[in-house]
Amino acid sequence: MLFGGVVQVNPAESRTPVMADVARLAGVSHQTVSRVVNGHPNVREETVLRVRRAIDELGYHRNSTARALVTRRTNTLGVIAFDTTLFGPAQTLAGIERAAREAGYFLSMVSLDDVSPDGVATAADYLIQQSVEGCVAIAPQRSLVEALAALSGPRPLVTVEGGEGSGLPVVCVDQVQGARDAVHHLLGLGHTTVHHIEGDPLWLESEARVVGWRRALEEAGAPVPEPLQGDWSPRSGYELAFSLVERRAAGERVTAIFVGNDQMAIGVLRALHEAGLNVPGDVSVVGFDDVPEAEYLTPSLTTVYQDFAQVGRESLALLLGEIDRNGSADRIARRVVPARLRVRGSSGPPPP
């Protein structure tokens, strides 16, 4: 009241203009300004122009907070992500961001530092606080998905690579099929079996790739060696490859390695090189992800391509559908994006 009064007396007092200021300048009611701003049809053309001019003159911007309060719509979606510095999550995030912008939504982002239920609850609270209308969780670990499923908010919630059985809608790449294709490719080249260096075993993607790898071997009647557990890092690929090299030296036949991602595959290539083994002459290597540099490694890396942009788009489409449906889902939605094998130089027939 006091402040308002001061402003009345001294109109030169500069503060961000509000709708009433525009209305005064244009000589209309604030409601008419609202109509113009929102593109309401029943406003005389001349009035529209007058209001537009006033808006430009004052540099008016609609206060989205006030609008959100009354419309009860924040127009904001949330994203919960775990480790966006990795290739897949970063790509997916970019895809989601783009799709959200195209759909006219704002995006609010939280990154998880740890996968503890507490950390997840904190992140979820953060988004609830923001009153997001829905949320996408790039939730690659089982414990993370479970923690999210157990929480009451935010909803609706779509998971990316969230696995099955959580009761939450999910978008994912067909990891099982991708891994199967990779292993079939190697078996088709004549390898009697394929060893596997998996990613972080806590990740659902890692799990699914193990399933696909095992299934392909079983389908072909090939022996199934014990998979080695890595953590997605080049270092782990490097170290685990050395343990395979040792087993090879001990007489085991290791001619093909399917690696959980390209970063580890780079470590594997390095280890094999150091061990004096030729790729693909002595050992074939297949990765997963198809990072941009895969084609330019020495040798170029056979790998499995994942369309992360598509995953982003699909998850946003799914989320918007859930928002429209407003919780009345007849069944849990699930969208699967196919993976695609990219055959390059690191895979070939086994040595005689």
Next chain:
Amino acid sequence: MLFGGVVQVNPAESRTPVMADVARLAGVSHQTVSRVVNGHPNVREETVLRVRRAIDELGYHRNSTARALVTRRTNTLGVIAFDTTLFGPAQTLAGIERAAREAGYFLSMVSLDDVSPDGVATAADYLIQQSVEGCVAIAPQRSLVEALAALSGPRPLVTVEGGEGSGLPVVCVDQVQGARDAVHHLLGLGHTTVHHIEGDPLWLESEARVVGWRRALEEAGAPVPEPLQGDWSPRSGYELAFSLVERRAAGERVTAIFVGNDQMAIGVLRALHEAGLNVPGDVSVVGFDDVPEAEYLTPSLTTVYQDFAQVGRESLALLLGEIDRNGSADRIARRVVPARLRVRGSSGPPPP
């Protein structure tokens, strides 16, 4: 009114609870609830407990929109980024996100698809709409920074790798020093000069690395060959390296290549390998970025490390400072994070 009436008559009607609901259940005024929620000191302990219980029972969450409307603070910062799928921007974004969360701010993100002034204006409008209290622009191109500087909002605005002369505060890695260190390292090994494959010449980082490279050569009195212009992609590194190989075949002495980033360096290593040249025996290669796989390439890549997490933290600190200072800056702030050379296997003395 009508709806309100219905709710009154039928309290079982479930809708998200508001402060008044909590107040009624706890037998206090809504203001007391507000005091409890905001940790105001002068509330009797027993009252606090009663209110807390009511909050838990109803699953109440404060409506941040209403709060923002009255406090005139959205508690939200914006990020404008260009191509977050690249290593540097993705890392920086993660650093900013973390720092923002620790400072109690929400983060709203926009990604730019193109660097046209129109695209930038649209992105800026998007954040103004959101009423962000400040903004960080991961703005690696001159045109982008200029477009941002020309706009009236959002403010305050801190740029990352935004160069000088825009009039905007900036946080950056010391690209010039990093490049200089890399070139000094190569000259110190005995190379008579160092060739340069630069990144996308529209990027300021690329420009700064060229400056550092040139300065180091000039300081040493070494000849300065024409730099080759790439686009950060492995493909461009691969193709440009071939043109250097040709010049070598034509008699030019090319024994050391400083490459604008690690991705291109991977392409370079590949091209040299295909040309039958040994690294570092025939040609030394140094990259920039220190991506996680650099250490595990064959040979392991000498490169320049950038502490992106630090850049993220610094830019947020700078932004918060600007917000506090509320536009009364005496001079344009600038924070420089040092780069660090990582010497590995891809650099060595020149052939005799």
Next chain:
DNA sequence: ATCCTTGATGTTAGCGCTAACAATGTTGGC
């Protein structure tokens, strides 16, 4: 001429919250 429809605008009442002030007790110094 009368009524209803339609278009263009204004008026009013909140959305859920916090700031400011008012109204109580409650304590302690003298």
Next chain:
DNA sequence: GCCAACATTGTTAGCGCTAACATCAAGGAT
């Protein structure tokens, strides 16, 4: 025992916007 100082709680008035209704003029159908 009285009053100042303080702690605790309640009351009121908006923040800037949109939805709903009210108003008024200008036709067209009857």
